[in-house]
Amino acid sequence: xxxxxxxxxxxxxxxxxxxxxxxxxxxxxxxxxxxxxxxxxxxxxxxxxxxxxxxxxxxxxxxxxxxxxxxxxxxxxxxxxxxxxxxxxxxxxxxxxxxxxxxxxxxxxxxxxxxxxxxxxxxxxxxxxxxxxxxxxxxxxxxxxxxxxxxxxxxxxxxxxxxxxxxxxxxxxxxxxxxxxxxxxxxxxxxxxxxxxxxxxxxxxxxxxxxxxxxxxxxxxxxxxxxxxxxxxxxxxxxxxxxxxxxxxxxxxxxxxxxxxxxxxxxxxxxxx
Amino acid sequence: xxxxxxxxxxxxxxxxxxxxxxxxxxxxxxxxxxxxxxxxxxxxxxxxxxxxxxxxxxxxxxxxxxxxxxxxxxxxxxxxxxxxxxxxxxxxxxxxxxxxxxxxxxxxxxxxxxxxxxxxxxxxxxxxxxxxxxxxxxxxxxxxxxxxxxxxxxxxxxxxxxxxxxxxxxxxxxxxxxxxxxxxxxxxxxxxxxxxxxxxxxxxxxxxxxxxxxxxxxxxxxxxxxxxxxxxxxxxxxxxxxxxxxxxxxxxxxxxxxxxxxxxxxxx
Numbered sequence: 001x002x003x004x005x006x007x008x009x010x011x012x013x014x015x016x017x018x019x020x021x022x023x024x025x026x027x028x029x030x031x032x033x034x035x036x037x038x039x040x041x042x043x044x045x046x047x048x049x050x051x052x053x054x055x056x057x058x059x060x061x062x063x064x065x066x067x068x069x070x071x072x073x074x075x076x077x078x079x080x081x082x083x084x085x086x087x088x089x090x091x092x093x094x095x096x097x098x099x100x101x102x103x104x105x106x107x108x109x110x111x112x113x114x115x116x117x118x119x120x121x122x123x124x125x126x127x128x129x130x131x132x133x134x135x136x137x138x139x140x141x142x143x144x145x146x147x148x149x150x151x152x153x154x155x156x157x158x159x160x161x162x163x164x165x166x167x168x169x170x171x172x173x174x175x176x177x178x179x180x181x182x183x184x185x186x187x188x189x190x191x192x193x194x195x196x197x198x199x200x201x202x203x204x205x206x207x208x209x210x211x212x213x214x215x216x217x218x219x220x221x222x223x224x225x226x227x228x229x230x231x232x233x234x235x236x237x238x239x240x241x242x243x244x245x246x247x248x249x250x251x252x253x254x255x256x257x258x259x260x261x262x263x264x265x266x267x268x269x270x271x272x273x
Numbered sequence: 274x275x276x277x278x279x280x281x282x283x284x285x286x287x288x289x290x291x292x293x294x295x296x297x298x299x300x301x302x303x304x305x306x307x308x309x310x311x312x313x314x315x316x317x318x319x320x321x322x323x324x325x326x327x328x329x330x331x332x333x334x335x336x337x338x339x340x341x342x343x344x345x346x347x348x349x350x351x352x353x354x355x356x357x358x359x360x361x362x363x364x365x366x367x368x369x370x371x372x373x374x375x376x377x378x379x380x381x382x383x384x385x386x387x388x389x390x391x392x393x394x395x396x397x398x399x400x401x402x403x404x405x406x407x408x409x410x411x412x413x414x415x416x417x418x419x420x421x422x423x424x425x426x427x428x429x430x431x432x433x434x435x436x437x438x439x440x441x442x443x444x445x446x447x448x449x450x451x452x453x454x455x456x457x458x459x460x461x462x463x464x465x466x467x468x469x470x471x472x473x474x475x476x477x478x479x480x481x482x483x484x485x486x487x488x489x490x491x492x493x494x495x496x497x498x499x500x501x502x503x504x505x506x507x508x509x510x511x512x513x514x515x516x517x518x519x520x521x522x523x524x525x526x527x528x529x530x531x532x533x534x535x536x537x538x539x540x541x
Contacts, residue, residue: 098490105492112502112509119504167470170452171463177453177541182503184449184473185510191477192495192511196485204385205482206475230471231400231464235392243388251389252471253478 066172066258068179073126074258075183076117078165080128081265082110082158085144088133089155092145099200103155106193113186120182130270138267140217152201153214157221159194160207161256161264163187164221168255191253206250220264224254342409343537345465346401348454350411351516351538352469353397355447358523359440360394361416362425363387366437369427379430379486386437386479393472400468404461414531421527434487441480442499443522448473449513454539477511515540 066074086107089095095103118125133154135142144151166187173179195205203213210222228236228248235248243250256264341350363386366372372383401410418425418436426432448469455466481494500508516538523529 101490101492102494105495108507109495109500109509112506115506116503116510163474167467167474170466170470171457174453174455174457174463174466180453181449181513182510184452184470185501185503185513187470188445188449188473188477188511189495189500189509191474192481195478195481196494199482199485205382205478206385206389230396231468233396233399233403235396238395239388239392242391243385247385247388248392250385251392251475252468253474254471255467 066169068173068176069121069124071169071172071183071258072117072121072179073124074169074261075166075186076114076121076125077129077269078162078261078265079110079113079117081131081268082162083107083114084128084131085133085154085158086110088145089151094145094148094151096148102196102200106155106159106197109189109193116182129272131268132270133268135217135267137270138217140215140267152197156194156197156201156203156212157214157218157264159190159197161221161261162190163194163253164256165258165261166190167253168257168261170255204250207253208246208250210249217267218264220260223260224256225249227252227254339412339533341411341533341535341538342405344539345456345462346405346409347535347538348451348516349397349401349404349465350409351451351520351535352448352472353394353401353411354414354533355444355519355523356390356394356397357411357414358416358528359390359444360387361414362418362436362440362528363390365418365425365427366433369433371428371430371433375430382482382486383433383437386482389475389479411533412531414529414533416528417530418528423526423528431487434483437483438480438487439526441476441483443519444476445473445480446512446514447516447519448476449511450515450519452513454516454541456539 086103089103090100090107133142133144134140142150142154144154166183169183170180170187173183199205201213207222207225209226210219210224212218212222214221226249228234228245230252236245239245239248341347341354363383366383367387372380375383398410418427423436425436452466452469452473455469456462457466480499484493484496485491487493497508499511501510501512502508503510516535520535
């Protein structure tokens with residue numbers, strides 16, 4: 001699979017401008033009043049503090065390379081995906097009655113995340129891609145809106161991916177205190193969602209090694225979670241009385257790069273023309 | 274926020290007020306930080322006196338009271354203090370009769386969370402010890418969960434799980450608020466920010482699980498009581514709190530028995 005196109009679209013300023021008009025339509029549908037409220041968010045996308053300058057000067061590390069606009073559009077793409085997934089799930093009738101409150105809650109949160117990011121990005125927001133939740137673009141033929149276990153499995157996969165995706169961008173947002181705050185505030189909510197859905201699927205709320213009960217096609221969602229080296233120290237053999245290496249891997253969630261996330265997302269994103 | 278001299282006169286009554294506010298939040302509801310927030314605009318942190326009703330700190334000699342320090346060291350010591358609190362609490366839980374008689378699922382969750390918090394605690398100790406002089410590492414803190422208005426009944430499922438929720442939700446707000454205080458201008462700082470991100474989501478996973486145990490199948494795993502809206506949206510974002518606010522709440526819990534100061538933490 002090649003999802004370079006999507007990556008390119010995230011940094012193609014001309015495309016961003018062009019697609020902006022579609023976003024405007026979307027926002028207008030949601031009501032002008034909210035637009036005004038969102039427009040007043042004190043975003044400082046231009047780095048001005050001394051801390052920001054220092055951070056900018058040392059952006060050698062890969063995780064610190066993307067611009068805040070790119071990162072927010074990357075986040076918006078993920079939130080578009082989650083929002084549409086839960087919306088379609090709720091409309092389809094696939095969700096068990098006993099789980100409705102949980103998925104209504106998650107859906108409401110993803111709606112708010114999209115709304116917030118659109119308000120932050122204004123006319124620099126990317127347009128919503130076309131999603132295919134059968135996994136067709138990745139060569140799969142899933143049926144999440146008729147098969148509840150599949151819906152639940154994808155929900156878990158999207159939430160755990162979301163946690164890792166935001167985590168991977170913290171460094172790139174460190175140039176701006178407000179943006180870093182906002183991203184972290186979304187990041188931990190995704191983790192709350194992930195824990196809940198995992199437990200509903202009889203997994204633990206946390207990720208042990210890179211094990212999971214998703215179809216093997218989705219192994220990239222958990223790749224690297226088996227890491228036991230933190231801050232340069234290998235913790236693997238240090239906690240034999242406290243759950244050993246399994247607990248060490250569960251005690252730290254690991255980031256994914258933008259490209260790794262887009263590879264996962266690419267299973268469900270119809271490539272742009 | 275600004276660094277301050279120790280100001281017992283100013284701090285003592287404020288802590289007393291916070292504590293009373295806290296008590297109004299029905300028992301263990303540290304999660305309802307809004308009330309505390311609204312009356313704590315004053316950001317100076319001053320001395321963390323474990324007993325706000327005692328006008329004299331445990332040790333009146335300022336040289337004997339540990340200060341968390343400045344810059345990234347201060348943030349690491351701050352995180353280490355919170356992880357010490359969590360680990361100490363869960364280690365007590367495992368000795369209590371609720372845990373002994375709990376369901377297999379609840380036992381597994383509490384055992385896992387205990388392990389994670391011990392790992393976080395010892396990891397910070399190792400990381401800080403490797404980076405600075407021994408006297409700059411926060412000492413082992415003492416806690417007493419059995420006394421005071423928020424005393425934990427370790428035989429009570431409700432008491433243990435509500436305290437667990439309060440501690441985990443506090444951890445989430447604390448790490449969320451500390452991220453921006455980390456100086457990422459060198460490679461070590463980048464690693465620290467990365468570590469905060471790796472830990473905070475695990476705290477959020479814990480909080481979600483404990484909240485669901487208290488009210489299974491409800492919206493509480495990410496409830497409106499703990500979330501806020503941003504820019505006019507519905508509640509869908511965790512809070513982020515600065516160390517001053519978090520430490521005041523920790524003091525108000527009444528569990529912390531070792532005094533330390535937080536006079537030099539970064540504020541932006």
